[in-house]
Amino acid sequence: QVQLQESGPGLVKPSETLSLTCTVSGYSITSGYGWNWICQPPGKSLVWMGYIWSDGGTSYSPSLKSRIFISRDTSKKQFSLKLSSVTTEDTAT
Incomplete structure (x- = not known):
């Protein structure tokens, strides 16, 4: 059974x-699938932000490309998202 646990600041x-x-x-996380980050603005549909592939390659939403970075730590079985210069x-969520 695959389980995902997100961690980080709420605000x-x-x-x-x-x-x-x-x-x-x-x-x-290296077994042949991409791992996506998806968010949902209040009252709106899901929004794809980007993903990291099993080989470490990444793809980002064009609207976020200048501010987003996705990485991974295979030893910890973790992948991470950084979004800079956030605004309201x-x-x-």
């Missing part, structure tokens, strides 16, 4: 960098 202030980490259990428009 960041405008202009700061949001850092989130997802820890995977029950599956290897980035509010989401």
Whole structure:
């Protein structure tokens, strides 16, 4: 059974960098799938932010490309998101 546990601050202030980490259990993050970051702004549909592939390659939403960075730590079975220069428009769950 694959389980994902997200960790990071609930809130960041405008202009700061949001850092989130997802820890995977029950599956290897190098086993042939991409791991996506998806958010949901209040009252809106899901928004794809980007992903990191099993080989470490990344792809980002064009609207976030200048501010987003996704990385991984295979030894900890974690992948991480950094979103810089956040604004109130980035509010989401």
